[in-house]
Amino acid sequence: MKKFFIILGISSVVLACNSGAEGDKKAEEPKAEEPAPAAAAPSANDEKALELIGSSDCTTCHAIDKKGIGPSYMEVAQKYEATDANINTLVEKVKSGGQGNWGAVPMTPHPDLADDDAKTMITYILSLRN
Ligand code: HEC
Numbered sequence: 001m002k003k004f005f006i007i008l009g010i011s012s013v014v015l016a017c018n019s020g021a022e023g024d025k026k027a028e029e030p031k032a033e034e035p036a037p038a039a040a041a042p043s044a045n046d047e048k049a050l051e052l053i054g055s056s057d058c059t060t061c062h063a064i065d066k067k068g069i070g071p072s073y074m075e076v077a078q079k080y081e082a083t084d085a086n087i088n089t090l091v092e093k094v095k096s097g098g099q100g101n102w103g104a105v106p107m108t109p110h111p112d113l114a115d116d117d118a119k120t121m122i123t124y125i126l127s128l129r130n
Pocket residue numbers: 056057058059060061062069070071076090093094098099100101102103104105106107108110113121122125
């Protein structure tokens with residue numbers, strides 16, 4: 001189990017680096033020529049989500065596999081199935097902030113976060129369920 005987390009940690013670092021370096025190149029590539037992703041490859045949503053999470057303040061309080069000020073994303077994924085209803089609820093929670101589902105410590109509100117971006121992040125987070 002520990003090994004799995006380490007691998008996951010490494011691959012997310014690799015992913016984060018890739019998405020930064022390839023940002024410009026990607027925009028020039030015509031969509032039709034993109035190769036179909038292999039089954040284990042991260043989806044376009046995952047890459048976008050990691051970029052958004054990395055450029056927001058989320059990492060101050062959340063890590064993928066370690067509890068910080070807030071729950072780890074993997075804990076969040078275990079708690080909520082990736083249904084539309086859960087995704088919408090969590091989008092609202094991240095935007096308005098609040099406490100009580102994990103303890104007394106509140107999450108700060110993120111009122112300027114675009115719905116679409118929040119949804120991309122939450123969809124990725126809930127995909128970490130195993
Ligand atoms: C100041 C620290 C802080 C920041 C910044 C923060 N969070 Fe949180 N987050 C928390 C805490 C604390 C909780 C637990 C809240 C609770 O108990 O209901 C939480 C809970 C969550 C949950 C689960 C919500 C629930 O009701 O179960 C998600 C999903 C989440 N955060 C995503 C994010 C995302 C995405 C960002 C960046 C846009 C972010 N958080 C930024 C502290 C933070």
